[in-house]
Amino acid sequence: MKKPLLQLTNCNSYYGPVQVHFDVSLTVPERSIVCLLGGNASGKSTTMKTILGLQVPKTGRVTMEGKDITGAPTSEIVRAGISTVPEARRLFGDMTVRENLMMGAYVRNDQIEIQRDYERVLELFPRLKERIRQKAGTMSGGEQQMVAMARALMGRPKLIIMDEPTMGLSPLFVDRVLDLIATVNKTGVSIFMVEQNASMALQIADYGYVLQTGRIVLEGPANELLANPKIRSAYLGDNVA
Structure with a gap:
């Protein structure tokens, strides 16, 4: 069994008086691809911010290789072995x-x-x-x-956090980017990705979590989630009861 690399344990987060995470727990093992699925306002962005130290949960903790990094400065989190590929890339456009x-x-x-x-x-x-x-x-x-x-x-990094890596890409580049994610993973780097393209993400992932209104409502091996009628109905457009 692969050792845990990143873990969120019973995280409860608030924006002011509004609770947005309810006992969120998830694990990214070493050398694995884990995807987080969820609709708008499900809490996906809060999960990313929590990992990167930008959102500090009121209770619960984040660990990297067993070390508590909850709310640590982002520079310290990077040094702990976590890199990020943010939504919309956020490159320096005027730089080469x-x-x-x-x-x-x-x-x-x-x-x-x-x-x-x-x-x-x-x-x-x-x-x-x-x-x-x-x-x-x-x-x-x-x-x-x-x-x-x-x-x-x-x-x-030991782990790359990816936020919607296929958003806005042509179908040709969606396939190419997902192939590259799988290739990067084979070099020994774990991947945790938030991805709206559930079908494609689950095809390359090892494990997946489904987040709804701040709660993990479903999790399991990616191939099992891909075959799950609830997932197919909610995310893949199948008319399954």
């Missing part, structure tokens, strides 16, 4: 691909290893090597997503 990639290593000072990781990333994303001097803001959505993923890898 190379400059964006190097921003991913901003908390590191091991220059020789940074250069080695840079070369490995370009092997993994050959399209970026062809466009290394191009400004990121002039690239297609799919190419920008590749830059965002490559930038996250430059932090040498």
Whole structure:
């Protein structure tokens, strides 16, 4: 059995007097892909913020490799081995691909290893090597997503948090990005992704959670969730009772 890498345990969060998380618990094991499914206002964004220290739960905790990181500064969370690929990429549009990639290593000072990781990333994303001097803001959505993923890898993470990685992409690039996520995972990096494309996400994931109005209402191996009538009805458009 794979060891737990990231864990949220009984997290209860509030925005003012309004509770938005109710005893949320989830685990991302080492070398795994875990997806979080849920509709609008389900609490997905709060989950991401909680992991990254941007939202501190009133009760409960977040651990990375057993170390409590609840509410820690984001820079400390990055040093603990967590990188992020935010929604809508959020690249530095006026900077080149190379400059964006190097921003991913901003908390590191091991220059020789940074250069080695840079070369490995370009092997993994050959399209970026062809466009290394191009400004990121002039690239297609799919190419920008590749830059965002490559930038996250430059932090040498153990876990990458991805927020809607296929949002706004053409069908061709959706397939390509999901293939790349699976490839990155095979290098030993765990992936935790919030994804509205439930069918595609569950096809590459190992395990999934379903969040509704701040509660985990369903969880299980991805192949079982993919076959679950409730999931098919709610997320895949099947007319299943």
